[in-house]
Amino acid sequence: MTGVNDLIDRPTEELPxxxxxIDLPTLRRNIAEMAKLADGFDVALRPHWKTSKCAEVGRLQLEAGAVGLTAATAAEVEALVVAGFEDVFWAYPPVGPHRIATALRAARQARLIVGVDSLASAEPLAEAAAAAGLTIEVRLEVDTGLGRTGVDPDEALDIAWRLAHTPGLVLEGVFTHEGHVQGVGADPERRTELGTAAGRLLAEVAERMRSDGLEIPSVSVGSTAGARSAPSVAGVTEARPGTYVYGDENQVAIGTIDPADTAMTVLSRVISTERGETVLVDAGIKAMSSDGSMHGDGRIGTVVSGSDGVSDGEGVLATGHEEHGFLRGSSPKRVGELIRIRPNHACGLTNMHSHVFAVENGVVVDIWPVLGRY
Ligand SMILES: Cc1ncc(COP(=O)(O)O)c(C=O)c1O
Known part of the structure; x- marks a missing residue:
């Protein structure tokens, strides 16, 4: 954006x-707290970078002790390597020529570990790596309950053996994304139960592999909702939470993040009050993303207010068109008035924007490009 750097040192009220x-003190606190939690569990921390896609945030995470970062897309892997990050786990099946080419390029410049969940997804990468004279580290994904990618735990040993003996690959470990822990919603006991069970299952799978003669250095779990349970299990070696770094309304809704620990909001202006109690603001779907709400009421954002900028009670963005948000349940508003909105899902929101404003005490202190968007 032309002249965007002129906005550094300006009050947020002047922003387009x-x-x-991104509230910088909150961000720093979230990073420090998660580093402390991982330390307490004696596991390595490898945050999922898709939440921020900002090199500056990744550097803060590494400074606080993270061993490396996790990525989902080829564009994220490319961006991380170009920005000089040296240890990247690509937690996504390397399917298709563009992903294989990205993996080979990245593996020449940095330590790259690639997630696979079948021989079919691993073999083309292995062949390309062997032909290029490279050996790529892979982790086998195990489904511990989410029901997305990941091999059935009972089939993991057989596939691990084959991976370990495939030229061009070296089996580095096992991993899971225990996303089903978030799915249970505001039930802390059930979350702990499921997170612990996921960690236990993965550690058992790794133990079975070791008993069978395989070396399995890494046993990696990863999610914000499961961050207090899954990595606490003996045998788990690494945690990969992502959303924690900014926090979002869906984590607030289920009670895994306190409203005061949400660093990310969208600044928006009231553009019309012609619809009476429903007020129109300039943040619609293209600003907020269309990620669903765990409140179950279809909202696309939650308005925050108060001098701390985090307390609730100022209404919700009930729905949106592309550039129009429909604000309901708020106090009367004037055209031009500013509001701040907490997104349902931080990672989805990040991918909608080319840059974010790092702010402290209501003043812009830095502007961070969002890298590696699709
Ligand atoms: C493979 C993988 N690991 C880790 C994470 C981080 O989870 P969360 O954003 O809940 O912290 C995700 C998120 O989708 C993921 O897909």
């Missing part, structure tokens, strides 16, 4: 809207 604000 909609604009993504």
């Amino acid at each position: 809207s909609p604009a993504v604000l």
Whole structure:
């Protein structure tokens, strides 16, 4: 954006809207807290970078002790390597020529570990790596309950053996994304139960492999909702939470993140009050993303208010068109008035924007490009 750097040192009220604000003190606190939690469990921390896609955030995470970062897309892997990050786990099947080419390029410049869940997804990468004279580290994904990618735990040993003996690959470990822990919603006991069970299942699978003669250095779990349970299990060696770094309304809704620990909001202006109690603002679907709400009421964002900028009670973005948000349940508003909105899902929101504004005490202190968007 032309002249965007002129906005550094300016109060947030002067920003063009909609604009993504990242509260720097909250961000730093979230990073420090998760580093402390991982330390307490004696596991390595490898945050999922898709939440921020900002090199600056990744560097803060590494400074706080993270061993490396996790990525989902080829564009994220490319961006991380170009930005100089040296240890990347690509937690996504390397299917298709573009992903194989990205993996080979990245593996020449950095330590790259690639997630696979079948021989079919691993063999083309193995062949390309062997032909290029490279050996690529792979982790086998195990489904511990989410029901997305990941091999059935009972079939993991057989596939691990084959991977370990495939030229061009070296089996580095096992991993899971225990996303089903978030799915149970606001039930802390059930979350702990499922997170612990996921960690236990993965550690058992790794133990079976070791008993069979395979070396399995890494046993990696990863999610924000499961961050207090899955990595606490003996045998788990690594945690990969992502959303924690910014926090979002869906984590607030289920009670895994306190509203005061959400660093990300969207600054928006009231553009019309012609619809009476429903007020129109300039943050619609293209600003907020269309990620669903765990409140179950279809909202696309939650308005925050108060001097701390985090307390609730100022209404919700009930729905949106592309550039129009429909604000309901708020106090009367004037055209031009500013509001701040907490997104349902931080990672989805990040991918909608080309940059974010790092702010402290209501002043812009830095502007961070969002890298590696599709
Ligand atoms: C493979 C993998 N690991 C880790 C994470 C991080 O989870 P969360 O964003 O809940 O912290 C995700 C998120 O989707 C993921 O897909």
